[in-house]
Amino acid sequence: MTMIRIGVAGSGGRMGQEIIAAVCADPRTTLVATYESPQHPRLGETAADGIFITTADNMKEHHLDALIDFTVPAASLQLTTLCEQHGVASVIGTTGFTEAEKLRLHELSSSIAIVLAPNMSVGVNALFELAEHAAKLLQAGALGGGYDMEVFETHHRNKKDAPSGTALYMGELLARTTGVDFSTAAVHDRHGREYSRKEHEIGFSVVRGGDIVGEHRAIFAGNGEQLEIVHRSTSRTNYAIGALRAALFAANATPGMYNMSAVLDVNKSPSITASL
Numbered sequence: 001m002t003m004i005r006i007g008v009a010g011s012g013g014r015m016g017q018e019i020i021a022a023v024c025a026d027p028r029t030t031l032v033a034t035y036e037s038p039q040h041p042r043l044g045e046t047a048a049d050g051i052f053i054t055t056a057d058n059m060k061e062h063h064l065d066a067l068i069d070f071t072v073p074a075a076s077l078q079l080t081t082l083c084e085q086h087g088v089a090s091v092i093g094t095t096g097f098t099e100a101e102k103l104r105l106h107e108l109s110s111s112i113a114i115v116l117a118p119n120m121s122v123g124v125n126a127l128f129e130l131a132e133h134a135a136k137l138l139q140a141g142a143l144g145g146g147y148d149m150e151v152f153e154t155h156h157r158n159k160k161d162a163p164s165g166t167a168l169y170m171g172e173l174l175a176r177t178t179g180v181d182f183s184t185a186a187v188h189d190r191h192g193r194e195y196s197r198k199e200h201e202i203g204f205s206v207v208r209g210g211d212i213v214g215e216h217r218a219i220f221a222g223n224g225e226q227l228e229i230v231h232r233s234t235s236r237t238n239y240a241i242g243a244l245r246a247a248l249f250a251a252n253a254t255p256g257m258y259n260m261s262a263v264l265d266v267n268k269s270p271s272i273t274a275s276l
């Protein structure tokens, strides 16, 4: 079996370390390159057996099948441009993109396969499916609506962006499912003394602190009852396993933009499934 050649960008970061371990542990992948920012203090150090941390300037020499990128938005745009130049599939876990940056990534996907997903854990993608179904039942379906939809998320003190990409994705999903315009429905700040909630708002609540790996909650608050669907991450390993599944998918996919729904529906790898 030909092993899939993987590069990891953000290799010195929280996710980069987890992904390096997942790639090295999987019999179907081989770690070929680890990239970091030009300013990173670990440049030149060993990331894994015989693999040194470099910048992505020499990506062409590594003959990658896929790059797994968990960095920062500006870096992801640069890295994906390099992937497009060298015919390397890209798995982008980075969050915090502007709409213009996401549009640029979509343009780059005309010639390479890109998996762009704010959350690569199987459980969160199940949360998306469950929240969409709940919205259809409660707000868009025969049960008559009248359920206020809110999104809650909590993460560690070092997370740079807020709300999380996962929370924003879920809010957009709820808006699309119930036929409201997300750009006008989303509410991120209710500070003040005389706030009155408008119908069809989708409010976001954000907590940051400690070493919390991540929690996401879809809340449907009705009259006399609430429905909450909660996902809690207690380890980054699930994100890394999801990113590896995405890389195995992307390395064999035709050019285009894909999310985790495409990866999870198609990739039935028994060895990964067994380890979930």
Ligand SMILES: NC(=O)c1ccc[n+]([C@@H]2O[C@H](COP(=O)([O-])OP(=O)(O)OC[C@H]3O[C@@H](n4cnc5c(N)ncnc54)[C@H](O)[C@@H]3O)[C@@H](O)[C@H]2O)c1
Binding pocket: 009, 010, 011, 012, 013, 014, 015, 016, 035, 036, 037, 038, 040, 056, 070, 071, 072, 075, 092, 093, 094, 095, 096, 117, 118, 119, 120, 121, 165, 239
């Ligand atoms: N999709 C998911 O499942 C998922 C899960 C966890 C985190 N994330 C996202 O992944 C991103 C990283 O999260 P983290 O906790 O690992 O952050 P982190 O800050 O620990 O790691 C980011 C790393 O990227 C590096 N970097 C910056 N510029 C670079 C460049 N030009 N080339 C290579 N590396 C560069 C940084 O030096 C850092 O080591 C965040 O946007 C986060 O929201 C996504």
Ligand SMILES: O=C(O)C1=N[C@H](C(=O)O)CCC1
Binding pocket: 095, 118, 119, 155, 156, 159, 160, 163, 164, 165, 166, 167, 213, 214
């Ligand atoms: O730890 C982080 O940072 C995470 N970021 C992603 C997001 O912004 O949704 C996924 C959850 C963890």
